[in-house]
């Protein structure tokens with residue numbers, strides 16, 4: 001049996017719902033061996049972020065070197081990178097170790113408002129990291145910050161995706177979790193040629209802490225197992241839909257998603273989870289929908 005290995009380069013969330021912890025839970029559920037490089041430790045729970053403690057450059061470099069010396073990842077993702085120094089260290093490791101299948105989740109601000117990336121680091125991300133990415137997964141505010149385009153409708157979302165793609169990545173998925181009250185949670189994929197929408201029923205719950213991390217980790221799990229990017233994104237959309245649909249109801253604030261739910265739904269054919277994960281995916285043309 002082949003063991004596929006996935007690496008997450010991200011921040012630790014002491015509350016376990018986002019960051020490294022969400023990534024490793026997702027890797028495990030999707031059958032890949034998980035490894036981690038910790039860029040920062042956050043003191044965090046479902047109520048918010050109480051502290052951010054970045055790791056030293058040396059600590060990040062050494063973790064990357066240790067993995068490279070022994071355990072080549074089949075795919076990797078980046079999450080909270082905090083500073084332009086850490087971004088440059090990570091980008092140069094990816095290049096010099098010739099790591100492939102890179103997912104960049106450009107984490108900037110936690111749902112509660114805490115900053116997880118210094119403002120000046122956005123340029124470093126565009127210059128050094130995005131050209132190495134197979135898949136970039138910004139939410140709407142992150143796509144606006146990366147593209148400089150204000151996203152107000154589907155046309156401006158497409159423009160932002162084109163602009164981000166022009167930085168050199170292969171696929172851009174602008175996630176729709178932050179859209180106002182829509183019936184569907186729709187993510188828009190651009191591969192440099194065409195647009196595809198991935199839609200699922202929007203679920204009304206406060207328990208969406210770590211959705212972006214979990215989504216990107218599921219994409220990485222698919223890539224690690226050799227799935228193409230579009231299939232990995234479809235898998236991720238199903239995984240996150242199940243994880244939001246069956247909240248754990250823990251903590252007194254914005255609780256984590258349920259990393260067990262997808263596999264449980266796969267085992268129970270007629271479960272509510274399975275019926276929640278209906279995906280509508282269709283090609284989109286500028287100015288209209290086929």
Ligand SMILES: Nc1ncnc2c1ncn2[C@@H]1O[C@H](COP(=O)(O)OP(=O)(O)OP(=O)(O)O)[C@@H](O)[C@H]1O
Pocket residue numbers: 018107110111138139140175176177178185186187200201202203204205208209210211212213215237240241244
């Ligand atoms: N209420 C919801 N119902 C259904 N799907 C959702 C909901 N909220 C988010 N999603 C889905 O979850 C995934 C992550 O999207 P989101 O825009 O929340 O990412 P994010 O803001 O980066 O997450 P985070 O804030 O955790 O970093 C996307 O596939 C999105 O469509």
Ligand SMILES: Cc1ncc(COP(=O)(O)O)c(N)n1
Pocket residue numbers: 010011012013018019020042044079080107109110111112116208209210211212213
């Ligand atoms: C370490 C870490 N990484 C990422 C997030 C983003 O997740 P969210 O926006 O759901 O708070 C987070 N809160 N903490």
